[in-house]
Amino acid sequence: MKIWIAAALLALPLPAFAQAPGIPSAIYTDPPADKTHPAAMEVVHIPSGGIRINGVVYVAQGAGPHPTVILCHGLPGLEKNLDLAQAMRRAGWTVITFNYRGSWGSPGDYRFAQNLEDADAVLAFARDPANAAKLRIDPKRLVIMGHSMGGWVTALTAAHDKALLGAAMISAGNMGWLGKLPRDQAVKVLRSNGMEALAGTTPELMADEILANTDSFDFVKAAPQLTGTNLFVLTSDDGLAPMSNALSAAIAKAGGTGVKTTHVATDHSWSDARIRLQAEILSWLATLAPQN
Numbered sequence: 001m002k003i004w005i006a007a008a009l010l011a012l013p014l015p016a017f018a019q020a021p022g023i024p025s026a027i028y029t030d031p032p033a034d035k036t037h038p039a040a041m042e043v044v045h046i047p048s049g050g051i052r053i054n055g056v057v058y059v060a061q062g063a064g065p066h067p068t069v070i071l072c073h074g075l076p077g078l079e080k081n082l083d084l085a086q087a088m089r090r091a092g093w094t095v096i097t098f099n100y101r102g103s104w105g106s107p108g109d110y111r112f113a114q115n116l117e118d119a120d121a122v123l124a125f126a127r128d129p130a131n132a133a134k135l136r137i138d139p140k141r142l143v144i145m146g147h148s149m150g151g152w153v154t155a156l157t158a159a160h161d162k163a164l165l166g167a168a169m170i171s172a173g174n175m176g177w178l179g180k181l182p183r184d185q186a187v188k189v190l191r192s193n194g195m196e197a198l199a200g201t202t203p204e205l206m207a208d209e210i211l212a213n214t215d216s217f218d219f220v221k222a223a224p225q226l227t228g229t230n231l232f233v234l235t236s237d238d239g240l241a242p243m244s245n246a247l248s249a250a251i252a253k254a255g256g257t258g259v260k261t262t263h264v265a266t267d268h269s270w271s272d273a274r275i276r277l278q279a280e281i282l283s284w285l286a287t288l289a290p291q292n
Helices: 082-090 112-127 129-135 149-160 183-191 203-212 219-226 241-253 274-288
Strands: 040-048 051-059 066-072 094-098 137-147 166-170 231-236 259-264
Touching: 040 112, 051 082, 051 112, 066 082, 066 112, 066 149, 066 274, 082 094, 082 274, 094 112, 112 129, 112 137, 112 149, 112 203, 129 137, 137 149, 137 274, 149 166, 149 219, 166 274, 183 203, 219 241, 231 241, 231 274, 241 259, 259 274
Parallel strands: 066 094, 066 137, 137 166, 166 231, 231 259
Antiparallel strands: 040 051, 051 094
């Protein structure tokens, strides 16, 4: 999601650049094959809002059950971070990717509030005993992670789901911030993100939904509910970093101590820092659920 931020936001200081972690072997080495419980890709259709949204599960090899990441894409979700999903699977994590209602072929009309409902539905799917057994998921070790608008979904989902092992936001965009813009500017920003992958919506409808929900869509206001969350906040040189910085600062002010932040000099899609992104995420995941 590309958002043109006011000059005042761009002028805010960025966090210090974090030293790059070592390169985990899962980034460049396939694990020994497990012929009894091989890695797999499973197409799933997840109940949400009376329909079934499209998903793909990257099942980690081994008998499991495996810690599992719910991976949320952005608006419209051109960068789906499937290279990251594959790296996480090689590291022993099962990954569930999905398309929100009205996006990328999932049935229904696209609405921001439904994105939040869909994330909850995917978590419920992963926790269902039958699904967990079939897909070798450990329902007690779930992480939610999102890029761009998906980072917004991640923050607001983690704010109310206290059973999560952790949450990670990658170059997140705060939809509540958009609600503070004049409507015509919000429409312009939303139109710039591309609409061809979304059904049943227009930039005008999207802007009106955000304007009607500015406070509840503002992830900074969720900071008090995130003080106990293991939260990894990654930012880049895309102009959105001040939004995530504001959330991190608000969590710290509310007494939270579980936030890790990293800033990397790359674009919104991390186009020239894909290995760095994988290394940061895998190193952080290892602190949540070390692999044997």
